[in-house]
């Protein structure tokens with residue numbers, strides 16, 4: 001590699017290393033993590049406009065958590081979800097939900113977080129702060145093998161939706177809660 005190329009590579013590495021500083025502390029990748037990364041190539045999630053409208057409408061009116069299994073198609077590294085089925089729920093309250101597993105072909109698991117106001121014990125000041133995965137959410141996503149997790153914050157003046165790749169959750173599985181990633185917000189078609 002020429003010195004010029006080497007310099008560019010090094011500066012790219014520095015950028016790659018310094019950018020995630022503001023993100024929650026990430027554990028180093030283990031061999032198992034790398035295997036999961038390699039086996040789950042899907043990187044982008046798109047919610048069809050009609051699906052986004054429906055889940056936002058539901059989240060807006062629900063005062064307890066529910067789960068939906070989002071279905072659609074995958075091509076290359078992108079998944080497009082267009083519809084959902086609702087799994088049976090073992091329990092559902094204002095701040096937790098326990099579903100039966102989603103069926104095969106599920107690309108993303110959605111659940112809602114009803115906004116009930118700021119909660120200083122969890123550092124939640126705004127509805128946007130509630131667009132995060134709780135410790136039990138993280139455990140559920142890691143135990144499952146579905147490529148994406150989606151959260152809608154409901155009972156808010158406007159719809160808030162965010163999502164994570166499962167591999168991001170696996171890598172961050174030791175955090176107390178996983179905030180949304182600024183560059184991994186909803187992507188519309």
Ligand SMILES: [Zn+2]
Nearest residue numbers: 111133134137
């Ligand atoms: Zn949750």
